Amino acid sequence: MTEQQRIAAAERLEKAREKKKEKNPSYGKGNIHKSLWNLPSDHQLHPDKIKVWIKTQADLARVERAQIKQNVKGAIAKLANHEGYIRHMKSYLRHGDWCDMFYGEYQEKKIRNRNVALGYYWYGPNIGKPKRDVGTFYPDLNVVWEMGMEE
Structure with missing residues (x-):
């Protein structure tokens, strides 16, 4: 296939994808929960960001597997953490509920809890x-509860 044929084929494929997306708005979102479809692109847990984070963590897990073979101390625990x-x-991405205490590409940010119903x-x-x-x-208080606060 020549370079011109390759470019023409890519253009035809792009047009076909656009046409398919017009007919079916959920095209390309098969593995993503419906509640995540309309998140703004700057949202901290946008699916596109999550996919990048998954790739990063997979690379880190690959490094830890190599370190396990070299008997590096703590590599097994780090591998379990990444996995x-x-x-x-x-x-x-499947269910729409974040179940981890941390988020970010390297788990560097902490999730804040929000009370839905008082006990x-x-x-x-x-x-x-x-x-x-x-x-x-x-x-009900419109505040994050801190140590030492009284009712």
Whole structure:
């Protein structure tokens, strides 16, 4: 195949993909949960970013496998960490729920929890008071609960 034929074939393929996408808006999104389809591109957990992170973590896992063969201390634990993170990211793409405490290409950022429904103490000295966890955002107070805060 000559270079001109290759360019023409690529253009035809691109037109065919566009036509198919017009007919079926979910074309190319078969493995991604519907709740993730319309996320803005600058969202911190956008599927395109997640796919890049999966590739990065797979490369890191490959390095750790080589270090296991060289008997490097801690390589098995790091490999398990990378593989678990990859598994969680793939689960996120399938189901739309992030289940890891960290996010980012190298797990460098921490997820903040948000309270959806308050739980209350049923017995003891705090009966009837809402339960609060440090580092969790509470919409009823519109604040992240910190150590030392009182009700």
